[in-house]
Amino acid sequence: MSATVYTIRDSIKNLPKNIRSSVVRPVxxxxxxxxxxxxxxxxxxxxHPARVHENSLRFSYTLGLGLISFYLFLILxxxxxxxxxxxxxxxxxxxxxxxxxxxxxxxxxxxxNIHRWSAHAMVACxxxxxxxxxxxxxxxxxREFNWVVGVCLLLMxxxxxxxxxxxxxxxxxxxxxxxxSNIAAYAPWIGEKIRFVILGGNEVGQMAxxxxxxxxxxxxxxxxxxxxxxxxxRIRKDGGLSRPAAE
Amino acid sequence: MELNHCGGxxxxxxxxxxxxxxxxxxxxxxxxALGVGGVALQTGRFLNPNVLYEPARAFKVGELASFPIGxxxxxxxxxxxxxxxxxxxxxxxxxxxxxxxxxxxxxxNPDVGYACPCHGSTFALKGEVxxxxxxxxLPWYEMYMDHTGAIVVDTSKVNRERTKLVx
Numbered sequence: 001m002s003a004t005v006y007t008i009r010d011s012i013k014n015l016p017k018n019i020r021s022s023v024v025r026p027v028x029x030x031x032x033x034x035x036x037x038x039x040x041x042x043x044x045x046x047x048h049p050a051r052v053h054e055n056s057l058r059f060s061y062t063l064g065l066g067l068i069s070f071y072l073f074l075i076l077x078x079x080x081x082x083x084x085x086x087x088x089x090x091x092x093x094x095x096x097x098x099x100x101x102x103x104x105x106x107x108x109x110x111x112x113n114i115h116r117w118s119a120h121a122m123v124a125c126x127x128x129x130x131x132x133x134x135x136x137x138x139x140x141x142x143r144e145f146n147w148v149v150g151v152c153l154l155l156m157x158x159x160x161x162x163x164x165x166x167x168x169x170x171x172x173x174x175x176x177x178x179x180x181s182n183i184a185a186y187a188p189w190i191g192e193k194i195r196f197v198i199l200g201g202n203e204v205g206q207m208a209x210x211x212x213x214x215x216x217x218x219x220x221x222x223x224x225x226x227x228x229x230x231x232x233x234r235i236r237k238d239g240g241l242s243r244p245a246a247e
Numbered sequence: 248m249e250l251n252h253c254g255g256x257x258x259x260x261x262x263x264x265x266x267x268x269x270x271x272x273x274x275x276x277x278x279x280a281l282g283v284g285g286v287a288l289q290t291g292r293f294l295n296p297n298v299l300y301e302p303a304r305a306f307k308v309g310e311l312a313s314f315p316i317g318x319x320x321x322x323x324x325x326x327x328x329x330x331x332x333x334x335x336x337x338x339x340x341x342x343x344x345x346x347x348x349x350x351x352x353x354x355x356n357p358d359v360g361y362a363c364p365c366h367g368s369t370f371a372l373k374g375e376v377x378x379x380x381x382x383x384x385l386p387w388y389e390m391y392m393d394h395t396g397a398i399v400v401d402t403s404k405v406n407r408e409r410t411k412l413v414x
Contacts, residue, residue, distance in 0.1 A: 175348060179365065182347040197291075201299045 049236060055243035061136065062241065065129035069157075070228065072122040077221065079115040087167070089213035091206045094169035119161055126157045138242035146234040149227055156224040163216035166209060177204050177212070304403035308338075311398060311414055319352055327388060327400055328352055335411030338390045338400040339374045344383040361385065373409070 006014075025041045027034040039045045055061065086105055087097045101108035130150060133139055139147035166177045181204070185195040200207030235241060308322050314331045321328045326341045326349060341361070343350050348365035360372035368379030375384045389404035390412050398412075 175365070179346040179348065182345075197294050200294075200296050201301055203301060205301060207296060207300075 047232060049240060053240065053243050055245075056241040058243075061244065063128075063132060065125050065132055069122055069125040069129055072118045072125060073224070073228070075118045076115060076122065079111050079118065080217065082111055083115055084217060089167070089210050091169060091209055094167065094209065098168045098170070119164060123157055123161055126154050130154060133242075136242060143234075143238045143242065146231060146238055149231045149234060153224065153227050153231060156220055156227060160216060160220045160224065163212040163220065166204070166212045167216065169209065174204055177208065181208075305399060305401040307393070307397040307399050309398060310396060311392065314398065321352060322400070325400070325402075327402065329390075329398070329400070332411075335413040336390070336398075337406070337409070337411050338388045340386045340388060340402070342385075343368055343381060344376075344385060345379070345381040350385070 025037070027037040027041075029037070036050050039048075039050045083101065086101055086108065088094060098112070101112050103109070105111075133147065133150065162177075162180060165180075166173045177199075181195045181199050184198065185191040187194055196202065198208070198211065199205075200211050302325070306325065308325075308327075308329055314320060314329050314336060316331055316333055319328055319330050321341065327338045328341055329336060329338055339361075341350050341352075342348075343363040343365065345363065345366055345368050348363050350361040350363045350368070350370065353359045353362050358371065359369050359377060360374065361370040363369070363379065363381065366380050368381035369377040370381070370385050371377055373384075374387065376382075387406040387409050389401045389406050391399055391401075392412070392414065393399050
């Protein structure tokens, strides 16, 4: 820093400006450079490149399905976090907590339905997003690896959906997970062991509920977020959104 | 002759001792593999519960008198049905061999004994698969009478010979 001596008065006077310049990087240069820097310097705008091909912007080409899936993930994260304030992963309480959310908690029923319908919509959108990528040939080189990351993200979405299914602890939840974990048990050699570990026992009980809860609220979302980071970064590194050749 | 720190022949500054590099790389990879493998193994051990707070696999179902000849009585919450016939009695599992739903005993049907509500598997009176996706017959469990005269079913032991408890 310069050797200029500031008085306390000056420091206070400059405080808002200093805070602002610490958040938004000061830009010097031509007007074009300043515009570009505004994008480069902003993490939210930086998700998109400074220049986008005309054909990439055609909505009918991507239908925005990937971005919609991401927004649904954000909605699910927010509504899920709020639901956690009223939910206890215990076989004694879970069902009553869910009922309380529906009948007692202010806006609880809206919150629960937002979470539920967004979850259904996310599975649908991720699936449709994959269809779009497939039918437009966007999985081809150099985007093969990002397709693989996308498949992992589809699995994360399905695992999140499956683990969330048990949490209301009603008859539907119990039998769905009984059936689902028995499907896992059909895997050759280690199937029975997988079933035992994911349920934390031989039947769907307290151990299964807490395991599914931890997977649903902590482990799987974090893995999904990391994969999303890689997914979005690879879109840029693989040459931006795939697009029809110039007409 | 001047020796370098490895005891090998002197090398020019900037030369690379390939053998040494390979050795260090091997040791590093081996250590890493050992560490990661160990962590994976121990995490697996950690996730495998040592104590189960589940109902015991062997349980009393009642006195002999509560199972009259010709009766089929479902033990609620245990997933077994006690069938007593003139020749003896047996305990048949009500857990569908397809995906684990509870099958429902079918009354007054000489052909179909059990039907699964989930995916439509049907079983004969003795538990043999009749139709649907179920891959195996409903197992019979070992049962015996203990010293107090109570009938005990042990669901940890499958009665493969399908022998009846003669009482």
